[in-house]
Amino acid sequence: MQISSPQPPLPADDLDLLDRYWRAANYLSVGQIYLLDNPLLREPLKPEHIKPRLLGHWGTTPGLNFIYAHLNRAIAAQDLNVIYVCGPGHGGPGMVANTYLEGSYSEIYPDITRDADGLRKLFRQFSFPGGIPSHAAPETPGSIHEGGELGYALVHAYGAALDNPDLIVACVVGDGEAETGPLAASWHSNKFLNPAHDGAVLPILHLNGYKIANPTVLGRMADPEIRSLFEGYGYAPLFVEGDEPQAMHRQMADALDVALASIRSIQQNARQPDAVIHRPRWPMIVLRSPKGWTGPKEVDGLKVEGFWRAHQVPIGNPRRNPQHLALLEAWMKSYQPETLFDATGHLAPELQALAPKGARRMGANPHANGGLLKRELKLPDYRAFAVDIRSPGETIAEATREFGKFLREVFTLNEATRNFRIMGPDETASNRLDAVFDVTERVWMEGIEPYDVHLAQDGRVMEVLSEHLCQGWLEGYLLTGRHGFFSCYEAFIHIVDSMFNQHAKWLKVARELPWRRSIASLNYLLTSHVWRQDHNGFSHQDPGFVDLVANKKADIVRIYLPPDANTLLWIADHCLRTYDRINVIVAGKQPAPQWLSMTDAATHCDAGIGIWSWAGTGPADAEPDVVMACAGDVPTLETLAAVTLLRKELPELKIRVVNVVDLMTLQPAKEHPHGLSDRDFDSLFTTDKPVIFAYHGYPYLIHRLTYSRTNHAGMHVRGFIEEGTTTTPFDMVVLNELDRFHLAIEAIERVPGLSVSAAAVKQKFRDALIAHARYIRAHGEDMPEIRDWVWQNSAGGTTPVQAGD
């Protein structure tokens, strides 16, 4: 590693101040876990000063405080722009203590004053009903990362650093978290970070050796193996190891200076005009310090400091056990609070002076409240990308390919601000969004060969075969105030179910905090969906992600199923304009008939649901015999084909076609802001006529959304019933009984009093299914009349497009 400008070694006095600052943070951390009152220990500690329920985690905290103090020093000395991503679970006491010490906490929460009364409240609120959680969370100033579910600290850090050339993201990775899959893959994010245009991530692997009740895998690996592992990942590790505070302060200050100098050197080199950039070997710090460092060495004769017993609350029962009470008091007094805080509870001025000032404080850095820095995404007029539709079904187009052209313009319009990226697991082209490669490339910091295509060091498309990394990078990018899109195979988005959950939880809590500014929505485009896995088969067939999404708070989530290209364009444009939400769009990529002109698409999507009067039979204003409802591109196609069959065979049948784009319209208005009123719902679905509902996913979701509607007993939903294999597109819908023939047969069966010919018609449809099965097994493809089927209106011709409803 070439170091251009190491800092001079720290004077001993500075080290002493650092140590006092660290002790103050440790003192406040212990206080949060234990104390209801007597925050400065100015009177002897008594049982009534202790919280009745001791909930919190000490183990990781002193290490986190140690790092925070050292980062403060470096930020102040070098005027750095740094945020702190706190990976270890339950690091909350430390993050709260430090933002309190630097003053950012009290600015956001004025009730928590910087005096003895504020200290008392600070202690009391922690892990207390109505208070704050025990890990870094949306409530924590300076945080973009929840220390709840582990695994995503480093990928969030990289997402934050992208396109923020002056930002350094200090990311503490706990050795527990380091065992998770997503974290293990996240180290490779350095292959996607451009030192010229992006900021830096400084990973600090904090090996304190233990999890809840076990040693950690990385903690027990010897240094040479750790060094080898992280050099293999492409880093230059700096080791800081020990337990003696003074020596550790010296080591850490040196290591941090070397790391920061290395970052500066890498960036300066890369930012020279005409610089040729090779992926740099970024620095990282490996900090080995005892779990529960500076806490009690033993409790009740059992080892605590440097062991997993320090994980949560090291001294278990100070309220009822006098020895425990005395031990706690001795522990807290070992930090010498009287030397840290004055009699009124104010932090000593010389310690206050150590913290960075204003927005340089990590608790006040605007990057950690990204909405503050957010610039509106510039969007082109989606109407300019409209697929020309003269009559429904006549034009064939690939919905995502058209959307790709729109995305291309989004890149162009926002090129200067560099605040838009798309992520995908190696599927941008496969998902037919490749128009974007007209104006940008895939980012790639490894070597690029002459025959490679669409790779560049400054590309804005991020592809890696890890849905975890795609999701995590995007989350980090959005949380720091930018915009983006994640396109993914529908089945494999389940890989990030839990990350989706956690992000939805973050948004829910963040929206309740007035000081947190809105961030751009997380937008998913799920394509290569369940119905078109012609060569991938059963393992790639799962439409259940939206079921998970529908469990989350109504004001956070939206689910859209645009049936064609123009509806996809409208919906995607809409989603990119929203904030603080998670939008899920499920759309096809295969050539498919197009139904709505852009004008009609806008009307239809704005309503979210509507009658397609041009597609029904019988007088448009008549009460139908049956409602054929559909949601999703393939179900829409099969529904319209079923109507065609029925119109020909049973012309007297009055069919209403209802198409659903916005799935949330089906819910009652009181449960979701997009939900239809019961009156509107009834006017679409009738109160008593059979509804044959062809749905893209698992049919239960439709029942769940509509169970309280008047006509729920009349809803007959078909969807994916977990039957799949490698087969033709039409065979897939047949296997799941979602095809035109099954739909038409069910319509006949559900409508009472049909003519005697209905039975013969049903038989005819059943025969068609048998013929289909024979044909594909003989020929390996769908029958031409099904493959090439085209919608025709009742006169046997095409119908000019008109407004849906």
Place this chain on the structure above:
Amino acid sequence: MQISSPQPPLPADDLDLLDRYWRAANYLSVGQIYLLDNPLLREPLKPEHIKPRLLGHWGTTPGLNFIYAHLNRAIAAQDLNVIYVCGPGHGGPGMVANTYLEGSYSEIYPDITRDADGLRKLFRQFSFPGGIPSHAAPETPGSIHEGGELGYALVHAYGAALDNPDLIVACVVGDGEAETGPLAASWHSNKFLNPAHDGAVLPILHLNGYKIANPTVLGRMADPEIRSLFEGYGYAPLFVEGDEPQAMHRQMADALDVALASIRSIQQNARQPDAVIHRPRWPMIVLRSPKGWTGPKEVDGLKVEGFWRAHQVPIGNPRRNPQHLALLEAWMKSYQPETLFDATGHLAPELQALAPKGARRMGANPHANGGLLKRELKLPDYRAFAVDIRSPGETIAEATREFGKFLREVFTLNEATRNFRIMGPDETASNRLDAVFDVTERVWMEGIEPYDVHLAQDGRVMEVLSEHLCQGWLEGYLLTGRHGFFSCYEAFIHIVDSMFNQHAKWLKVARELPWRRSIASLNYLLTSHVWRQDHNGFSHQDPGFVDLVANKKADIVRIYLPPDANTLLWIADHCLRTYDRINVIVAGKQPAPQWLSMTDAATHCDAGIGIWSWAGTGPADAEPDVVMACAGDVPTLETLAAVTLLRKELPELKIRVVNVVDLMTLQPAKEHPHGLSDRDFDSLFTTDKPVIFAYHGYPYLIHRLTYSRTNHAGMHVRGFIEEGTTTTPFDMVVLNELDRFHLAIEAIERVPGLSVSAAAVKQKFRDALIAHARYIRAHGEDMPEIRDWVWQNSAGGTTPVQAGD
């Protein structure tokens, strides 16, 4: 690396035979992708010989075939017991080709004969409707691993090797898959493999450089970095690199001999009497070979071999483009099929002689059809672990702690056969299953310190902070014929949603294959559940996993919510006796009132649902005014408390209490084998009385399961509505309106014609909620009368336990 017995170098003739065998496999692989007919190319290739839809993947296949041929050689030469885990997606053609060549395919599928007619069928069925998928799958002989969703090859391999001391699991990891999080963490599995008692995993990292449309991260890393990375992971990498077949055969044969000698040496050393074992440095092979090796170098002027264009079907249109047809014919003929197969399509005898014999063939190894080797799990009498219940609610116990005692005996009874393990992310003790540590330990191959507890090199509890590894190890263990259990925090089981999906799909397909023998069910114990995250808060609160589970095929999945210890014991015993299923048990770990004696628990669990007549009010045989239903431990407690409140305040109200243990009983009998008939359902829930249903998870699931029942309109479900934080247990249920007061108020509101005092009673309950809120904010804990509430019967005393229904 100490190599005790390297093999002598291979004679040139042997290398030539190997190369011919490899060419045969490559020929068969290409044939599967392209040919409908003319399998031996004995006549000129014509368009009608080509499949109409070309679906399949060539890119990874020649490398997989190369490895297979070399493993065959080593197995035959050294009489090894080896299975092949094929990680790369879409490696199907290669696995099918090789099992066909060795004869195991035709033994399982006698219709696919080892002659020209069989070859024709073999080719035709691939990626053909009704045929076989394009990746290794349950249909593939010798496979325990689906090459669909990527990331789990290596963790499956380790799961298979555990407790199989003579088995070598050769695991090919593609460089695409290597980018995923689960795979990146899986390399650390070597810290949990004991060379004395377990078999070996031989990872073969196959760097062919490209994914679908991108280079791979590991493929572009230079050898020193790859070496450093894998040495850091604890392996000794052996490099095999190039594209010239003869040189590559020589390198690969040598590398494999070195690796196998190293494995033998490690195992021999570890298996000496009194051997002191340090974690060995296991060998691995890094194979760099071109993507689409031996395929066309260019097509239409664009680079194919050694590039991502070789990923799927390299020559796109041989049916309509004569140049493509000629190119395909030349490619296939380059393998010289006439030198590999005789005129009738039989593989040349000297090539047949290369394959191992009988069960040594990797397609016939019984470990890859684990049901063949499965031994019944010995289970103790669960009744011996019964919690003594004199009257409902009087005894307090921790359900999982009691179950832990049962598990301890399971370990003891199956110690000799070493075929039972439990997995968990560092939570076995936290989940209060620690009785198991009386008889076994956590397995740990890193250093063990004197103060460590419950760590041992031969422990049978596997803990790592990665749900992916826990799930994957267990899957591999079960698929090879053993038994196990995965206990996990309820919220974080979502991390493995997608792995669950894939395992459910595997089971569904495997059950349809008569040759696949039943394997033990995958059993989840979800504890530390949504209602008791007192110190973890919102990020740890998500009960949605069961919603995902309920989407899967009814004959695969079961969901149980035992309300106390005795019901948990019965259910867990039951689950451990089942096969080919996924059983999900959600149970509490906190001290809680116990309701049913073991006799009653057995009756209740056997039915899955029942009336708790002792808990209701009014005459037992009377039609109730209201049904109070509950599922889950906390909802059951709150329901019984609500009944107590109502009984006191409105003694005239006739309440029936229904408890649900087996959630699938709620579904119609036609949809799930455990589903109640409509008649039975109506007799429990009435056809018209209000049902106040307190449910453990998201309330929608109950609506979804019951929407077609007579009294569905009367079902009022309360559950988790995504409101959570760090707070007291009772405050959590209040936040979600699932508490006794909300339940009682709703009962009053739903029952028509109650006495005038009902309004006053409701107000009293509302006042109690306000008092509760004030109390916990002042004291930080629940009011004593709520915390210490005890069930009392209508006489104000306790009720002797009697059968539930």
